[in-house]
Structures are given as structure tokens and as C-alpha cells.
Amino acid sequence: MQQLVQGIHRFQREIFSQDKKLFETLVEGQHPLALFITCSDSRIDPSRLTQTKPGELFIQRTAGNIVPSYGSNLGGEAATIEYAVAALKVRDIVICGHSHCGAMAGILKPEAVNKMPAVRAYLQYAEATRRIVEENYAHLTDPARRLMLTVEENVLVQLENLRTHPAVAAAIARGELKLHGWVYKFETGEVFTFDPDQNHFVPLAESASPQSEPHRSLPPI
Known part of the structure; x- marks a missing residue:
């Protein structure tokens, strides 16, 4: 806890003072570039990964970057997605999985979450x-390749779930919203995106298409 308190003091003393004007403009409202849906894993820092400033990312974090299909669980996830699309008018939604995901490991080995009933129930959405x-x-x-493949497939599954949300479906139909599936390898810093033209995940810099197609699955290995 002491480390957190010291971090706040350092933020107020060094970071805030340097960007005071930026933080003052935040009281006027938010206009994020994208909704960024990722895992709750502490090893992922979306703003640092994308090098975005406060106000530029609307972030939703859930175990396994899971997005329950619309109507199955009208909780915080559905409300966050709806607000981002209908109120904030984001133009892009990224679902970002990551390497060594504990939630995906739990899918492969259900016995590992037997003593965590809430986690076990939530993983049913995957x-x-x-x-x-x-x-x-x-x-x-x-095991390592199987886990990574599960992470990739889960990003595509959650993109399909995302399309069931009415606000998302309507915005896509109007041509005002694009969906993207990413996988982040935190041990190397690499980010991969699903490329529908190649039908698999490729390094982000090599992607030929800026828009993901969640209806397609990875080819057999």
C-alpha cells in the first residue's frame, strides 16, 4: 500500500504539474478514440501499450477480456459498451487478449477454478x-501453443458476442464503428491483429486490413 501512496505523491508532484493544462481540459468531457476491452490481468497497461493520454481510451477490463452476449448478463459490461457507442460515439472497439492468460488456462483446465464458483460461472461466457x-x-x-491458440480463438468469440449488442450492431450497420481483435504478448511487447484476408493473427504492422471479421475462425493447425 505504501508504494501506491508514494506513487500518488510522485504523480501529483511530477506528472500532474507537467501536464496540468491537459488534466484541466478533462473537466469539459471525454472524447475517447476507442473502447479498449482487455483482461483484468495486472500485467497489461492499455494506456502504456497504446501510448495514449488520459481521455483517449475508454477501457473495460474483465477476466479473459470476456464480453457476455447481449441479454445473457445485462450488467456492467453491457452498460459500458452501450455508453461508449451510443453516448461517446467511439469509432473503434478493440478486444485485446494476451499471452499466459489465467482465465484461458481455466477454460482448458476447469478443475483449476473449482474452488472459485464466481470465476467458474463467468468463464461460461467463453x-x-x-x-x-x-x-x-x-x-x-x-501446452504453451494450445494456450496461445485459446487466447486467439477467444478474441474472435468475444468479437462475435460484441456484435450481439444492439448499439454495436446499429453503429456497424451505419458504417460508424469498426471492430478489431488483438493479442498482446507482454513478454516480447508484440501485438498481433486478426487479419480476415489472411484468416489468422499477424503482427499489427503487417495487417492488410484495419477491420476485424469476428465471424471467421482460425485455420486448423
Whole structure:
């Protein structure tokens, strides 16, 4: 806790004083560039990763960057998404998975979350991810590759869930919103995006298309 308090003092003394004008403009409202949906994992810092300033990202964090389909759970996730699209008019939504994801490991090994009933119940919103991996990639036995593939497939599944939200579907139909699927490898700093033309995740700098197609699954390995 002492480290957090010291960090606040340092922020007020050094960071805030240097960008005082920026922070003062924030009282006028927010106009974020995108809604950034990622995992709650403490190893991910969306603003640092994207080098954005306060007010530029609207961030939603859930275990496993899970987005419950509309109507299945009208809680904070649905409200955040609706507000970002309908009120803040974001033009882009990114769902960003990451390497070594504990939630995805829990999908592959359900017994690991048996003593965490809330976690176990929440992971049901990624049941399609589990089925895709179990039924289509049974031959893939390397644990690290299997986990990474699960992370990638889950990003695509959650993009499909995102499309079920009425505000999102309407904005896409008007051509006012684009969806993007990313995977971040925090141990290397690399970010991969799903490229529908190539039908797999590629380094972000090599992507030929700025828009993800959540209806497509990864090719068999």
C-alpha cells in the first residue's frame, strides 16, 4: 500500500504539474478514440501499450477480456459498451487478449477454478472458445501453443458476442464503428491483429486490413 501512496505523491508532484493544462481540459468531457476491452490481468497497461493520454481510451477490463452476449448478463459490461457507442460515439472497439492468460488456462483446465464458483460461472461466457479448441484442436498437445491458440480463438468469440449488442450492431450497420481483435504478448511487447484476408493473427504492422471479421475462425493447425 505504501508504494501506491508514494506513487500518488510522485504523480501529483511530477506528472500532474507537467501536464496540468491537459488534466484541466478533462473537466469539459471525454472524447475517447476507442473502447479498449482487455483482461483484468495486472500485467497489461492499455494506456502504456497504446501510448495514449488520459481521455483517449475508454477501457473495460474483465477476466479473459470476456464480453457476455447481449441479454445473457445485462450488467456492467453491457452498460459500458452501450455508453461508449451510443453516448461517446467511439469509432473503434478493440478486444485485446494476451499471452499466459489465467482465465484461458481455466477454460482448458476447469478443475483449476473449482474452488472459485464466481470465476467458474463467468468463464461460461467463453464456452464457445472451449468447444472450438476441444473439438477442432485435439491434436495440438503442446501446452504453451494450445494456450496461445485459446487466447486467439477467444478474441474472435468475444468479437462475435460484441456484435450481439444492439448499439454495436446499429453503429456497424451505419458504417460508424469498426471492430478489431488483438493479442498482446507482454513478454516480447508484440501485438498481433486478426487479419480476415489472411484468416489468422499477424503482427499489427503487417495487417492488410484495419477491420476485424469476428465471424471467421482460425485455420486448423
